[in-house]
Amino acid sequence: xxxxxxxxxxxxxxxxxxxxxxxxxxxxxxxxxxxxxxxxxxxxxxxxxxxxxxxxxxxxxxxxxxxxxxxxxxxxxxxxxxxxxxxxxxxxxxxxxxxxxxxxxxxxxxxxxxxxxxxxxxxxxxxxxxxxxxxxxxxxxxxxxxxxxxxxxxxxxxxxxxxxxxxxxxxxxxxxxxxxxxxxxxxxxxxxxxxxxxxxxxxxxxxxxxxxxxxxxxxxxxxxxxxxxxxxxxxxxxxxxxxxxxxxxxxxxxxxxxxxxxxxxxxxxxxxxxxxxxxxxxxxxxxxxxxxxxxxxxxxxxxxxxxxxxxxxxxxxxx
Amino acid sequence: xxxxxxxxxxxxxxxxxxxxxxxxxxxxxxxxxxxxxxxxxxxxxxxxxxxxxxxxxxxxxxxxxxxxxxxxxxxxxxxxxxxxxxxxxxxxxxxxxxxxxxxxxxxxxxxxxxxxxxxxxxxxxxxxxxxxxxxxxxxxxxxxxxxxxxxxxxxxxxxxxxxxxxxxxxxxxxxxxxxxxxxxxxxxxxxxxxxxxxxxxxxxxxxxxxxxxxxxxxxxxxxxxxxxxxxxxxxxxxxxxxxxxxxxxxxxxxxxxxxxxxxxxxxxxxxxxxxxxxxxxxxxxxxxxxxxxx
Amino acid sequence: xxxxxxxxxxxxxxxxxxxxxxxxxxxxxxxxxxxxxxxxxxxxxxxxxxxxxxxxxxxxxxxxxxxxxxxxxxxxxxxxxxxxxxxxxxxxxxxxxxxxxxxxxxxxxxxxxxxxxxxxxxxxxxxxxxxxxxxxxxxxxxxxxxxxxxxxxxxxxxxxxxxxxxxxxxxxxxxxxxxxxxxxxxxxxxxxxxxxxxxxxxxxxxxxxxxxxxxxxxxxxxxxxxxxxxxxxxxxxxxxxxxxxxxxxxxxxxxxxxxxxxxxxxxxxxxxxxxxxx
Numbered sequence: 001x002x003x004x005x006x007x008x009x010x011x012x013x014x015x016x017x018x019x020x021x022x023x024x025x026x027x028x029x030x031x032x033x034x035x036x037x038x039x040x041x042x043x044x045x046x047x048x049x050x051x052x053x054x055x056x057x058x059x060x061x062x063x064x065x066x067x068x069x070x071x072x073x074x075x076x077x078x079x080x081x082x083x084x085x086x087x088x089x090x091x092x093x094x095x096x097x098x099x100x101x102x103x104x105x106x107x108x109x110x111x112x113x114x115x116x117x118x119x120x121x122x123x124x125x126x127x128x129x130x131x132x133x134x135x136x137x138x139x140x141x142x143x144x145x146x147x148x149x150x151x152x153x154x155x156x157x158x159x160x161x162x163x164x165x166x167x168x169x170x171x172x173x174x175x176x177x178x179x180x181x182x183x184x185x186x187x188x189x190x191x192x193x194x195x196x197x198x199x200x201x202x203x204x205x206x207x208x209x210x211x212x213x214x215x216x217x218x219x220x221x222x223x224x225x226x227x228x229x230x231x232x233x234x235x236x237x238x239x240x241x242x243x244x245x246x247x248x249x250x251x252x253x254x255x256x257x258x259x260x261x262x263x264x265x266x267x268x269x270x271x272x273x274x275x276x277x278x279x280x281x282x283x284x285x286x287x288x289x290x291x292x293x294x295x296x297x298x299x300x301x302x303x304x305x306x307x308x309x310x311x312x313x314x315x316x317x318x319x
Numbered sequence: 320x321x322x323x324x325x326x327x328x329x330x331x332x333x334x335x336x337x338x339x340x341x342x343x344x345x346x347x348x349x350x351x352x353x354x355x356x357x358x359x360x361x362x363x364x365x366x367x368x369x370x371x372x373x374x375x376x377x378x379x380x381x382x383x384x385x386x387x388x389x390x391x392x393x394x395x396x397x398x399x400x401x402x403x404x405x406x407x408x409x410x411x412x413x414x415x416x417x418x419x420x421x422x423x424x425x426x427x428x429x430x431x432x433x434x435x436x437x438x439x440x441x442x443x444x445x446x447x448x449x450x451x452x453x454x455x456x457x458x459x460x461x462x463x464x465x466x467x468x469x470x471x472x473x474x475x476x477x478x479x480x481x482x483x484x485x486x487x488x489x490x491x492x493x494x495x496x497x498x499x500x501x502x503x504x505x506x507x508x509x510x511x512x513x514x515x516x517x518x519x520x521x522x523x524x525x526x527x528x529x530x531x532x533x534x535x536x537x538x539x540x541x542x543x544x545x546x547x548x549x550x551x552x553x554x555x556x557x558x559x560x561x562x563x564x565x566x567x568x569x570x571x572x573x574x575x576x577x578x579x580x581x582x583x584x585x586x587x588x589x590x591x592x593x594x595x596x597x598x599x600x601x602x603x604x605x606x607x608x609x610x611x612x613x
Numbered sequence: 614x615x616x617x618x619x620x621x622x623x624x625x626x627x628x629x630x631x632x633x634x635x636x637x638x639x640x641x642x643x644x645x646x647x648x649x650x651x652x653x654x655x656x657x658x659x660x661x662x663x664x665x666x667x668x669x670x671x672x673x674x675x676x677x678x679x680x681x682x683x684x685x686x687x688x689x690x691x692x693x694x695x696x697x698x699x700x701x702x703x704x705x706x707x708x709x710x711x712x713x714x715x716x717x718x719x720x721x722x723x724x725x726x727x728x729x730x731x732x733x734x735x736x737x738x739x740x741x742x743x744x745x746x747x748x749x750x751x752x753x754x755x756x757x758x759x760x761x762x763x764x765x766x767x768x769x770x771x772x773x774x775x776x777x778x779x780x781x782x783x784x785x786x787x788x789x790x791x792x793x794x795x796x797x798x799x800x801x802x803x804x805x806x807x808x809x810x811x812x813x814x815x816x817x818x819x820x821x822x823x824x825x826x827x828x829x830x831x832x833x834x835x836x837x838x839x840x841x842x843x844x845x846x847x848x849x850x851x852x853x854x855x856x857x858x859x860x861x862x863x864x865x866x867x868x869x870x871x872x873x874x875x876x877x878x879x880x881x882x883x884x885x886x887x888x889x890x891x
Contacts, residue, residue, distance in 0.1 A: 060574065063588060066528040067328060067535070068570060070521050074324030075574045089426060090525055096430060097522030118428025118522065157419055158526050160426035167424075186415070473721070476714055476730040480707035487707060490666070490774075492692035492722030 020049070020266065023058045023076035025095060026087035027069060030211060032235075032251040033087050036110050039255015040085060040262065047263050066090055073098035085109060085262060086127075089117050089160050096125055105265045109258040110251070112161035112209075114276050126271040128258040129278050132208060132234050132248050134165055135172040140247065140284065142176060144302040145204050145230050150179045152202035152229075154194045154220060156212035157184050165208040191216035195223040204230040209248065217241060228294040239285045239310050244296065246285040254279050283307045285315075323452060325571040329564030330455035331436075331516045332535065334462055336543070336563040337556065338509030339536030344555065345470070346502045347482040351407030351533050352392045353510045355414030356385040358529035360511025362421040365429055365524035374435040378515035385511020386504045388414060393500030411529075418526050425526045427518075434519035451520070458516065462509065463556050469505075470552055478502050510536075531588070538591050539563035541598035566591075614680070615780050615813040616642040616665065621674030623660055623837075634660040635671065636837035642781070642813055649824040650817045651856075652834035658817045661834070662783045665815070667691040679780050693722055696774030696812070698767065698787040705770030708759040712750060712769065713739055715758055719773035745809075746772055746802060764795025768802050775806045782807065784816040788823075800827065821853045833859070 024040070026033045041057065049055040058081065062069040073095045076084055084099060084106045086092040092108040099106050100122050108127030114120050119127070142148055151173060155166045166182060173180035181202055185194040191213060198205060205224055207213045213220060214235065221242040224231035234248035257279060264274055286298055287310040303309070308317045335357060342350040360381035367377035388410055395406035419425060439457060440450025469475045478498045481488050485495035510532070518524040543562020549555040573587055618640040625632045634657045642648060652658050663669035665676055667688035675684045678694045698705055706715050716739045717730045736754070743751040746768055750761075758766060767787055774782060784803065788796035804827060807814050818824050824831055831848045833841035833856075841859060843851070 064527070065531055065588070066521065066525060067332065067517070067567075068574075068587065070328065071324065071567065071570050071574055075571060078324070079575070090523065090527075093426075093428060093430065093523040094521055097520075100430070116424075116428060117426065118430035121431070158415070158425050160424060160525070163425050469727075471730055472727050473717075473725040473730050474727055476710070476718055477725040479710060480715075480718060483709055484704070484707050486668075487705065488718075489668070489689040490692050490695070490697045490705075491719055492689055493725055494687070494689045498725075 019052075019054050019056045020083065021056045021058065021079070021081045022083045022085060022262070023060065023072075023079070023081040024085045024087070025060045025062070025069065025072045025076070025091045027062050027091045028064050028088075029061055032209070032211070032214065033110060035251040036087055036255040036258065037085075039252040039257075040109065040259040041255075042252075043256045043259020044262065047259075049266075062091060066094070069094040070098070077102070077104075083107065083262065083265065085258065089113075092119055092127070093117055096122060099124065105271045107258060107262050107265060107271070108276075110161075110254060113164045116164065117160075120276065123270070123272040126261060126265070126274040127276050128254060128261060129276055130161070130209065130249075130251075130254050131278055132165065133282055134168040134208065135175075136282065137206060137232060137234065137247050138169070138172050138176055138178060140245070140305060141204055141206065141230075141232055142178070143305060144245065144286075144298065146299075148178065148203045150181060150202045152181045152183065152198035152205045154183050154185055154191060154198075154205070154207055154213055155210045156186060158186060159211055162208060162210035162212075165210075169206065169208065185212055185216075188212055188216040192219040192223075195220045198229070199223060199227045202229060204232065206232045208234045214238075217243075225290070225294055228296070230294075230296055236283050236285055239287055239315070240313075242287070242290055244287050244290045244294070246287070247282055249279050249282060253281075285310060289313065322568065322571070323448070325568040326564055327452045327455055327520070329567040330452065330459045330560070331520055332513060332539070332567065333455075333459045333560040333563040334513035334516065335510045335532065336536050336539035336559045337459075337462060337466055338506040338513065339533065340540050340555065340559040341466070341509070342503055342506040343537060343540060345479055345482050346499060346506075348396070348403050348499065348503065349407070349533075350389075350392060350503060350506060351404060352388060352410035352414070352503075352507060353407075353532045353536060354529045355411035355418070356388045356507040356511045356529075357514035357517075357532045358418050358524070358526055359388055359414050359421075360385050360514030361518035361524040361528060362418045362427070362526070363511075364515035365427040365518050366422060368429060368432050368519070369427065374433045374438060374519055378435055378512055378519070381515035382508045382512030385514070386508035388511070389507025390500050390504040392507070393496075393503040396503075397496035397499055415526065422524060422526065427524045428522065429518060429524065430522040432519075432522075436516065436519060455516070459560050463560060467553055467556055474498075474501075534588075534591055534595060535566065537595045537599075539566045541595055542566055542569075545598060614641050615644050615646070615678070616640070616815070617675075617677040618661070618665065619675045619677070621661075621664055621671040621676065623657075623664060623669065623671045633837050635664065638674075638838060640832070640839065642815065644813055645811055646830055647807060647814045647828035648816070648830035648832050649828045650815060650832045650834060651819070651821060651824045653860075655836075656834040657837040658834055659785055660837075662697070662785050662815070662817060665781070666695055666697055666783055694780040695783060696777070696779040696781070697783045698770050698774050698785065700786040700789050702763040702766040702770070702790060705773065706758045706766055709757060711755050711757055712743070712761070713754040715769065715773060716743065716754075716776070719776050722777050742772065742776065745806075748798075748802075762795065764791050764798055767791060767795070767799045771799065771803050771806060775810055775812055778810050778812070780813060782812045782814040784814065786817050786819055789819055821856045825851060825853065825856065 024037055051057055060072040062072055069091050077098050084095050086095040087109045089111045092111050095106055096119050103124050106125045108119055110130045111117055112131045114129050119125055153169055155162045157163055170180055183194040183197055185191045217238060230244050232245040233243045236246045236248055236250055239246045261274060265271055284306045285308045286306045289310060291298060308315055342348050363384045364377040364381035367380060368374050392406050392410040395401045395409060396403045436451050436454045439454035445453045470479060477488060477493050481495045481498045488495045539562040540559050542565050543558030546565060547558040547561055549558045570587060618638060621635050621638045623635040625634055650658050664671050667686055675682055683691050713731055717735055740751050748765060748768055788799050825848060829845040831843040832839055
């Protein structure tokens with residue numbers, strides 16, 4: 001009874017206050033980024049922040065135009081938002097540039113390397129980094145693919161997040177003694193050829209959270225199946241599309257994580273006391289249907305490393 | 320407040336609009352290489368600033384890089400006789416890779432690094448909040464005056480004639496090819512300098528920040544002409560800068576009030592393209608309405 | 614010799630067809646010559662001017678200007694020696710610039726420097742030059758050329774072409790696009806300026822009366838060759854219908870030209886007179 005009363009009071013207090021205005025900006029319209037945004041909203045909703053009642057969201061999307069990203073940030077400032085959520089690096093950089101001398105909190109999301117992006121060091125800025133553990137992925141591959149010597153990676157050198165991860169892949173590969181063949185693809189149209197160029201040259205393919213590869217994923221899947229090459233992609237939502245191994249996290253979960261940070265800030269913790277967080281809890285999925293299709297065998301020891309399996313079209317999650 | 324940001328952007332991008340005015344209106348050359356030279360200026364200035372160089376010098380060197388890239392487009396189009404649009408596209412494509420190489424990564428953070436706009440604002444003891452717009456205004460004003468003076472020299476006058484009647488220049492003993500190369504160099508120098516300033520303004524340089532520069536530049540020049548209807552050279556130069564401010568203002572207004580009429584940022588590109596299209600087609604349409612052939 | 618065209622041949626391919634525009638043509642002009650050039654369409658008149666000016670390279674032959682072999686020179690280099698006026702009044706000026714600016718550009722050939730185009734001193738000098746046209750343009754120096762009439766523009770173009778006292782003036786049917794009144798005015802201006810500065814001139818015209826009245830030499834072209842080259846004395850004695858007859862005899866039949874003749878009646882009478890000319 002007491003708990004119910006307390007909950008009612010809390011909800012009441014939240015309801016009675018002026019709606020909090022949160023500006024959410026992202027650089028492009030993109031499924032992963034949209035999922036992230038949805039996760040943030042969901043996290044807030046679960047904590048009692050309902051759109052139209054005690055919170056008001058202003059969504060803005062720069063459509064790839066950096067000057068518009070700046071204009072959006074300035075618009076948010078002019079409107080007097082209470083908090084800004086910026087998704088992806090360029091949008092975050094624009095927001096921090098505009099808000100850095102204010103005390104309006106900024107929470108960034110889906111920024112792979114916030115330090116290199118210059119976002120860290122401002123008292124009103126914190127957020128969540130979507131940097132994946134590249135080394136862990138490579139170690140996983142070494143354990144699961146017997147005799148792995150040569151690894152192929154496709155990426156878009158123009159995407160800063162992706163370029164950072166590729167640099168990390170190069171470093172980790174060197175440390176682990178794997179020969180890495182990196183193929184650039186400047187746009188989705190270039191991905192099929194880039195993937196095909198790996199046929200016969202690599203023992204496995206590893207792609208990170210590169211937006212260009214994500215957009216042209218089917219081409220890479222087709223090549224990996226054709227060449228019977230194990231393919232690891234750092235996006236767990238792609239498992240059903242035919243990727244052999246998926247690691248990483250769902251951007252919706254990343255949004256939930258970001259939402260938690262937003263909630264902390266809304267409840268009174270100043271951003272400078274919240275160090276930016278890395279997405280933890282990497283999942284590992286094996287697609288046994290594809291394995292059968294290309295004649296790949298997961299050893300029993302390898303299977304132990306998975307957090308989930310796809311079999312007969314159904315996901316089986318380990319408890 | 321809404322207008323201040325638009326004014327700042329309008330003036331800083333105004334230098335780019337002046338560059339596009341020079342290539343598109345004075346030389347009658349639609350130059351697509353600006354999509355590559357804009358981030359080139361940003362990239363060069365960016366790494367120089369990160370290495371500790373004076374931000375003004377860094378921007379000037381960025382402009383110098385743009386000058387060379389513009390000259391390259393000019394050489395491709397004149398000496399190698401590659402059609403103008405293709406020449407610009409080729410330069411733009413080459414610069415994409417070059418810009419990546421210069422920066423070493425696709426994005427450079429300049430947050431917290433010295434900016435020439437702040438430096439100038441301090442130097443003139445600008446009132447708080449107005450520093451950037453005044454500094455940008457000074458850059459624009461100085462550039463506009465220099466451009467006007469240039470276009471009134473023998474060289475500038477020949478360049479103006481070249482855009483409309485290159486054969487006349489041949490019969491007056493001047494090689495129009497050289498004028499085009501020089502004009503494109505100056506134009507892209509301005510665009511690259513603008514890119515260097517924008518990088519310092521935004522706090523970062525990104526290899527993708529040039530996409531859509533030519534459209535924004537054309538929109539600025541054309542909107543300025545529609546609003547101010549210039550009849551003199553000075554009027555045309557002012558119109559280019561004014562158009563740039565008006566264009567950024569329109570974006571800000573659309574962002575702020577657009578939601579009410581169902582207008583989103585995604586529609587901005589369509590609207591911009593429509594404005595440019597309408598203005599470019601206006602002479603033809605007007606003539607058709609009057610029943611003449613264009 | 615101001616101009617020497619030596620054995621020049623130029624052929625154009627239009628798809629499968631090959632047109633011989635200039636056929637082993639020779640032409641010399643001494644200083645002070647003012648030659649009118651007539652011929653049917655396709656006779657090669659404009660091609661000849663283009664080859665001399667450098668906007669067209671011959672397949673064979675040489676062009677010499679003031680003793681120099683300019684065959685390999687590009688047009689803008691030859692422009693030091695040549696002034697040129699085209700038929701289209703729009704071609705000879707920069708329409709969006711003012712009269713003063715156009716004149717200032719034409720006042721100096723070649724290198725353009727970073728100095729003001731219209732200094733006060735230059736403006737004064739140009740005003741004097743324009744007064745010589747006698748068309749009142751000195752009062753309209755700051756007007757854009759686009760606002761001038763076709764006749765005024767052509768007159769301005771002629772002035773611009775002779776301002777630097779070129780060795781050779783090329784006129785390509787430059788009054789053809791004007792109404793008769795303006796055509797007369799521009800022709801008068803042309804003759805006056807040419808006489809004043811003693812410029813060797815080659816004038817292509819489609820009007821036989823003009824061809825006879827103007828200049829001290831008459832050249833008739835047909836199918837890329839010169840079929841008639843009359844000096845001053847011979848020219849003076851001819852009437853338009855004589856020219857028409859000469860055309861006929863050389864195998865030329867061009868309705869436009871024939872229509873300018875006076876009438877068939879006098880034909881037989883003149884035939885005797887012509888016998889000794891050919």
